[in-house]
Amino acid sequence: xxxxxxxxxDILKNVSRRPIEPALSNDLVADLxxxxxxxxxxxxELEDRxxxxxxxxxxxxxxTVADVVDRVTRLVAARSNA
Amino acid sequence: MPRLRTLSDALADAAHADAGxxxxxxxxxxxxxxxxxxxxxxxVSRSLVExxxxxxxxxxxxxxxxxxxxxxxFGASMAGTIPASLPVPVTTGDLARYxxxxxxxxxxxxAKAVITAKILAAAFERLRNGCPALEMVLxxxxxxxxxxxxxxxPELDAIxxxxxxxxxxxxxxxxxxxxRNVAANVEAINGPAGLMTGATDVGVSWLPLxxxxxxxxxxxxxxxxxxxxxxxxxxxxxKRPAEWLRAIARFRGTISxxxxxxxxxxxxxxKAADLEGLDLSSWRIAxxxxxxxxxxxxxxxxxxxxxxxxxxxxxxxxxxxAEHVLAATLPPRDRPLRSDRVSLSxxxxxxxxxxxxxxxxxxxxxSCGGAxxxxxxxxxxxxxxxxxxxxxGEILLAGPSVMAGYYGQAEVTARTIRDGWLHTGxxxxxxxxxxxxxxxxxxxxxxxxxxxxxxxxxxAVDDLPGVRRGRVVAFGIVEPGRADRxxxxxxxxxxxxxxxxVDAVRRRIGDLFGxxxxxxxxxxxxxxxxxxxxxVQRAATRxxxxxSKMAGPGVKS
Numbered sequence: 001x002x003x004x005x006x007x008x009x010d011i012l013k014n015v016s017r018r019p020i021e022p023a024l025s026n027d028l029v030a031d032l033x034x035x036x037x038x039x040x041x042x043x044x045e046l047e048d049r050x051x052x053x054x055x056x057x058x059x060x061x062x063x064t065v066a067d068v069v070d071r072v073t074r075l076v077a078a079r080s081n082a
Numbered sequence: 083m084p085r086l087r088t089l090s091d092a093l094a095d096a097a098h099a100d101a102g103x104x105x106x107x108x109x110x111x112x113x114x115x116x117x118x119x120x121x122x123x124x125x126v127s128r129s130l131v132e133x134x135x136x137x138x139x140x141x142x143x144x145x146x147x148x149x150x151x152x153x154x155x156f157g158a159s160m161a162g163t164i165p166a167s168l169p170v171p172v173t174t175g176d177l178a179r180y181x182x183x184x185x186x187x188x189x190x191x192x193a194k195a196v197i198t199a200k201i202l203a204a205a206f207e208r209l210r211n212g213c214p215a216l217e218m219v220l221x222x223x224x225x226x227x228x229x230x231x232x233x234x235x236p237e238l239d240a241i242x243x244x245x246x247x248x249x250x251x252x253x254x255x256x257x258x259x260x261x262r263n264v265a266a267n268v269e270a271i272n273g274p275a276g277l278m279t280g281a282t283d284v285g286v287s288w289l290p291l292x293x294x295x296x297x298x299x300x301x302x303x304x305x306x307x308x309x310x311x312x313x314x315x316x317x318x319x320x321k322r323p324a325e326w327l328r329a330i331a332r333f334r335g336t337i338s339x340x341x342x343x344x345x346x347x348x349x350x351x352x353k354a355a356d357l358e359g360l361d362l363s364s365w366r367i368a369x370x371x372x373x374x375x376x377x378x379x380x381x382x383x384x385x386x387x388x389x390x391x392x393x394x395x396x397x398x399x400x401x402x403x404a405e406h407v408l409a410a411t412l413p414p415r416d417r418p419l420r421s422d423r424v425s426l427s428x429x430x431x432x433x434x435x436x437x438x439x440x441x442x443x444x445x446x447x448x449s450c451g452g453a454x455x456x457x458x459x460x461x462x463x464x465x466x467x468x469x470x471x472x473x474x475g476e477i478l479l480a481g482p483s484v485m486a487g488y489y490g491q492a493e494v495t496a497r498t499i500r501d502g503w504l505h506t507g508x509x510x511x512x513x514x515x516x517x518x519x520x521x522x523x524x525x526x527x528x529x530x531x532x533x534x535x536x537x538x539x540x541x542a543v544d545d546l547p548g549v550r551r552g553r554v555v556a557f558g559i560v561e562p563g564r565a566d567r568x569x570x571x572x573x574x575x576x577x578x579x580x581x582x583x584v585d586a587v588r589r590r591i592g593d594l595f596g597x598x599x600x601x602x603x604x605x606x607x608x609x610x611x612x613x614x615x616x617x618v619q620r621a622a623t624r625x626x627x628x629x630s631k632m633a634g635p636g637v638k639s
Binding site: 027029030031033034035036037040041043044056063 | 108317320321322343347351530584585586588589592596597598
């Protein structure tokens with residue numbers, strides 16, 4: 001779990017064009033300043049790093065860093081169980 | 083110039099060619115020949131007539147996917163109704179506010195029908211209470227009448243379609259284009275002075291079809307020349323920019339247009355591994371337009387993709403706007419970018435452009451070429467008279483591509499088109515007969531190739547807790563050669579914590595428009611002035627904001 005959270009934070013820091021220290025409660029748009037392009041960039045990076053597929057339709061309901069970690073965790077678990 | 087044709091005639095002609103669209107939605111791929119598309123469009127056309135739609139009725143299309151959108155557009159046009167593309171929800175995160183916006187457009191435009199996917203039909207059905215003219219909400223899946231060709235075809239001067247880009251206020255602006263407008267622009271672009279589209283050309287695009295460059299340039303362009311068009315969703319590109327380049331390589335694409343930001347996204351995000359085996363040597367027209375062109379971006383792109391066979395001479399920077407169908411100017415093909423390094427501070431209206439003396443105060447502008455054949459271009463002073471070369475003024479356009487008007491908005495149309503000249507609201511200058519675009523005199527904000535009207539952004543956040551109603555101003559900070567910065571200044575009502583208000587503003591604009599607000603400034607009551615007619619004083623607020631930013635952190639943000 002912690003490794004997934006760390007991986008997510010790492011990606012968020014790389015994609016952001018400003019220095020940020022993301023917290024789980026942060027909103028991607030309102031707090032971290034991501035625009036819709038960067039949100040999709042985060043999605044692509046998450047897919048590559050965790051070897052998962054995130055449906056673009058799922059993205060809007062993912063608002064906070066905790067939502068992202070949660071979704072990735074579930075997708076990784078589903079992949080391992082498959 | 084070839085004979086000008088209506089949309090349905092162009093489609094009927096293309097149906098005889100061995101060509102069509104490739105649709106590349108995520109993880110799938112379908113080919114539809116123009117002959118298949120013609121049949122499907124006849125089906126839609128017949129369904130609309132059976133549903134009771136008549137010639138001249140406005141039918142609003144809310145269809146995010148490319149194939150149904152095009153089939154419905156062609157079918158509705160064939161039936162003699164006027165198809166209108168509405169903005170589609172960016173996310174479903176704030177569907178209620180999106181429906182308010184869509185409802186505003188439907189009400190003001192007097193749309194008779196909405197055509198949408200089944201899952202959205204119920205939501206639109208509920209809007210009918212507030213839209214007396216809206217007689218029917220049709221689910222795309224139900225448009226399955228037999229494919230019978232219509233008895234009569236639309237005239238060349240009938241409205242081909244309307245593109246609504248703005249909606250919130252009482253007077254939504256929908257650009258209405260006649261078949262003549264569309265055909266004149268497409269044929270001029272495809273013609274010998276433009277792309278010279280020929281028997282080996284293949285278009286590749288990820289641009290959305292409710293965008294002029296996506297619809298006219300990359301969908302109708304191939305159709306009118308009966309050549310293949312490859313269309314992928316915008317989200318696929320934004321998620322993985324390399325997918326665009328891979329599609330060009332795989333389909334041996336020759337023509338692809340995109341706004342500046344797309345080239346920038348490729349430079350920043352395409353990885354070394356993506357470059358392996360990538361062959362872009364077929365790409366002879368790399369169009370760039372729809373937003374200010376940033377010279378360093380194109381240079382960086384050319385350098386990065388030269389090993390993949392990309393040629394810098396493929397770049398075709400262009401200027402245009404939806405009110406002129408798509409393109410207004412194009413430079414000659416196959417030449418290096420022509421650029422002009424000029425002093426930033428001289429690039430305002432009525433100034434003479436000066437070469438850059440001080441490097442900190444300089445910008446490189448890229449030539450967008452000259453007017454299309456059969457069209458006219460003028461850079462004018464405030465009195466409308468043409469200015470000499472290298473004088474900055476408003477860009478005016480005349481000719482067969484100038485829109486029929488804003489749909490149902492005679493007054494705004496008359497202000498925008500005067501004596502046959504379309505007043506673009508954009509600033510530029512001519513040098514050796516070629517156009518350099520360097521600013522804007524209207525309020526439009528351009529981000530990632532999309533235009534946003536400040537009134538829409540203001541309306542969108544007006545009802546949020548903590549914001550004083552009617553005391554919100556949105557504007558862009560426009561600097562040549564840079565992307566616009568989006569600013570919202572709002573009077574705080576004190577009923578919500580400032581941080582919460584700022585978050586809510588960003589989230590609302592993100593949900594509705596997919597746009598990030600660079601700065602949300604909450605100001606005390608009485609700061610945002612109003613004109614005597616009750617409109618917010620946008621220019622005055624922007625001037626105060628800019629001054630206080632230059633003076634230091636005066637406005638809280």
